[in-house]
Amino acid sequence: AGPHVRGADTTRALDDLARAARARMGGTVIGVTGSVGKTSAKEALFAALDRGMPGAVHHSIKSYNNHTGVPLSLARMPRDARAAVLEMGMNHPGELAALTRLVRPHIAMITAIAPAHTEFFADESAIADAKGEIFQGLEPGGTAIVPFDSPHRDRLIAAARPHAGHIVTFGLDDGADVRAIEAMRLPTGASFVTARLGQRELSFTLAQPGMHWVSNALAVLAAVEAAGGDLGLAGLALAEMGGLPGRGARFATALAGGEALVIDESYNANPASMRATLAVLGEERGRRLAVLGEMRELGEDSAAYHAGLVAPIEAARVELALLVGEAMTPLARALEGRTQVVHVPDTAAALARLPALIAPGDAVLVKGSNGVGLGRLVAGLRNGM
Template identity: 75%
Template sequence: MSLWTAAEIATATGGTASTDFAVTGVAFDSREVGPRDLFVAMKGEASDGHRFLDQAFAQGAAGAIVSEPTAHPHVLVADSFVALQHLGRASRARSSARIIGVTGSVGKTSAKEALFACLDRATPGDVHRSVKSYNNHTGVPLSLARMPAAARFGVFEMGMNHAGELAELTQLVRPHIAMITAIAPAHTAFFADESAIADAKGEIFAGLEPGGTAIIPYDSPHRDRLIGHATPHAHRIVTFGLEKGADVRAIETMPVSTGGTFVTAVLGTRELSFTIAQPGMHWVSNALGVLACVDAAGGDLGLAGLALAELGGMQGRGVRFMAGEMLVIDESYNANPASMRATLAVLANEPGRHVAVLGEMRELGERSDAYHADLAEPILAARVEAALLVGEAMAPLAAALEGRIDIVHVADTAAALSSLRTILAPGDAVLVKGSNGVGLSRLVASLAGGNL
């Protein structure tokens, strides 16, 4: 079945179709184009998608959205980026799916994937979600445009690093349920303080559909602030967390031999016991928020619990693998002070010698030095014996750890690759985490390929 026809694309975007065609997918990165896809050729500061039209059609594209004439099947528009937004809006307008929007300083991609798994367990093939971390001004409309008209549920991740960005994205998604995973120091270079981050995240509630539900972290020090943002827009507010008073809360947690956690939770007057495959108390919190969303969406809680028990780690976000005789925990996609602490706490429970490969945390502003130095205590609490610190911003942490554990501080990932060979030993448990721009995923790939 087609996702869009040329006529539907032209109507949605106000463009002109060169010929009839039908597509089954949408992409704006020519490298991701597959058979029968729609390629959206956008002009950016560094590149112009129109230069890759031949490549996109060689890879099987059935049509394109363009702002310049081409011999390939296309819909001609004035601005391809604006057209993508219009296509996303048209997708949302034609959908009768129950829509869930997810944001937060940490855990939003993991929560989105967990939500997808929980809902898909009950209605396989009928759940759509944004892929990767497509959560910005281009990723969100793309994810919407990819949603099949017959989908029963849609799960969309929304991110921001400036005030006002979520206000725009939530008006595109128009969720029935909006969840904030947690508020933590992230992108603090662009915000006065953590309260300002909470205000920016609270913008998600302004897009709630009438009768919508707001899902809020009860344990957050910004809980009341978030409730204040939700109250004018939400018909119902549901809190989740570990503390007594949360609407959805864990009343018992117990580690299991596989590394996850067995949880008994209450949802109002109901009680549910389930296992979370992923280790760490941050995952317990994530799971409670996910269950609150599933319940608000009318999903099957029992099947959701089974899905959480089977949920594997994601590349760059907790996937585990053996590199020879070493355990590698890949958290290389992103990092902020809260997520660093959470994953170090996970490392603390692993057998063997603990090695932490930590890349600098970016966009932290004037408090960057303090945030980095403050990681010393969580590192020591995790019984890390050797730390490889990557990036200039790691200098304060290197100073804080000097003489307390073995440390190597290097400028970049290339230098880290060389240094790591002298640090690792069989039986080590190795955590790799840092901001995506540091490029520690290359180091993880070398470990996975046995190239160290």
């Protein structure tokens, strides 16, 4: 065996390393959570801060957001980091309360509340309460960043009030502290956004398409301002940010006679993120195909959540839906007579069927829960099937 330290309890030892790394770091720590958008917002916030402090911003890699990933992210944080952006996730009550006390953020952001992991929660309000635990670890005088447009806004503000020195809201609706007063889609699929932050306005191009990304960008700007960062440089970073693999990356796949556009959202899915990305697909030209994997951990309402995707599928004018997984059965039935449907049991079957379904000029969205394994299908499309 190589050099090592032997401990009686490896979990406790990892947490102790995390606490030590956090204690020695004198910069600004930002915690990010939410039912949807937390990894994307974390990456966008890192890019926005790093543009103004190149090489001095630490952040969680991938989705290192659980009881192992968070302390690992803290333990590898450089002593001289000027800022750190740390993602925190949960699927049970009490998990975020423990993680946020390790992270001790100066700024705590919630991107959105939506049905996710609902088999572990009584209702969406309970999910909001669990996400609101992130504010319990705020450093004295810290800032809580809350989604203004959320139906759970007041619940989240109430959760933040005992712990936060400042509460900042972001959103598309009038009344938000940081809000979009203009969001215009450009021919490239990007958006031109004018945001108002108090008495100031910032106009910038947002590379990522979709109104859900406009909301993410507003949250990022709120956090950059709270951290004392450069808003102008943050806007430049948002203009240059490409899609993340599994979370909006776009590429052309070669086909006989041409190519098709692929929108890779294969990393995860819940009802809210399905609606948001289907809306993005609906803005694309050409024939629209949706390869949708089942959404997991939705509990006893799973059938209703799946069948409820009919409306966003129709609004996006999807001409063909390739549905993957047994839990997609209610949606397949609901789409009968409305949209062409191919329903298969797993990703292997989807891989076998897709080459005969896709054609040059198509726009193809691929999205499903990570456990479905649609990343393998995306890899096949990257390699030309």
